[in-house]
Amino acid sequence: MAKTAAVLVIGDEILSGRTQDTNTGAIARFLAALGLDLREARVVGDTQDAIVAALNALRARYDYVFTTGGIGPPHDDITADAGAAAFGVGIGYHPEAYALLEARYPPGAVNAPRQRMARVPHGAALIASPVSVAPGFHIGNVYVMAGVPSVMRAMLEAIAPQLPRGPATASVTIEALAPEGKLALPLAGVQTLFSDTAIGSYPFYREDGADKTHGAQLVVRGRDPVRVEAAAQAIEDMLRQMAVAAQRVN
């Protein structure tokens, strides 16, 4: 069985609609490549109670939790404190993180807000941040990362060697030029025959001047590439019999 995972995005700016979250999608693709099974994602604001409740719910339910946001210098960045509270441990300066700050800034510039970036829950290990000075940290099954997407992605690469590999997921996408409602019944039949794969149907509408295209992307996913390919061929046979134009896409 693949290990399970959840994402927790922390930040008022996502819930106000000011910032479009892209970290969930980046972590999703990263985990899919490792063979881990992302089961849930949540977004909460910069409130200790909300962060602690979400952390405790997710870390109990899934093998791994990946958080983004709230580890910078500003007063409303409280993820380290919330992490300590969730695990019921104290919090303090991590000597290695503090040394990174002192190496980065001129003497006297490591002010109180910057010092906050070196505070991690007791027992946490640092996550290297190749593109910023403030590290993330890892405690229990929770990985705490930055919210800035480029910094977050670099931290993901840094922790990749620590994470287990699961069975890779094979995937084939077939674009069919017919409405979903016409395809759904035979598609459900293919799903029944290939119950060890997951077949999804995603409608699309494209307008290119007077040309309107209306169709569905049919996606087969599964652990066994032979079964995924067999299911994809069954769908292609079905589409040919229905005289529906179709092609594989990436």
Added chain:
Amino acid sequence: MAKTAAVLVIGDEILSGRTQDTNTGAIARFLAALGLDLREARVVGDTQDAIVAALNALRARYDYVFTTGGIGPPHDDITADAGAAAFGVGIGYHPEAYALLEARYPPGAVNAPRQRMARVPHGAALIASPVSVAPGFHIGNVYVMAGVPSVMRAMLEAIAPQLPRGPATASVTIEALAPEGKLALPLAGVQTLFSDTAIGSYPFYREDGADKTHGAQLVVRGRDPVRVEAAAQAIEDMLRQMAVAAQRVN
């Protein structure tokens, strides 16, 4: 007090990283304009247990829940069944929804998968879908909408008249050309003086050829526009005293 809300995005395609969710952001901006307070967002896959658990957790905790995804014809679109299970009610064809299908398709084309689009939990009211044939529905404090972004946005507009208005949120954004760590301490001081506003700091890095810009967007939000403006001016005073270049942005 503003009414609270949560978003529940339903779909394996988000958790696999195949599709970037944009519905959460669209709903967030819609709710902010109405004066409702979005507190949490979740993403779960196309699994009845996961959908039911999330629906029941969120509808108990918040005044309103808005879901997207899982109401089309495919076999893996199970949001209506999950909604009925969450509310502990039966499910059946809604006569008005069924009539919409019959009006839309030629005789005989309302096949079993299309009929599924007219199934709603007992006691649910329809949400009109101006841009597709399948309606959403509304049961208790839960609004169930389509996953396709253009269809979802049209449904949001359709339900807007039914939703309460809360106090509008005023917001000012100041872009400051200094690192967050330099600004955080005086900014925390302004936050203390204006505790009826929420002040956030969001770092940015821009590279334009050889030019690198490094700064932070400082965002003041609050219910009282006079207090938000006063806090923004206090931040601008602070930045002038620090000789940090700054400007308001939209």
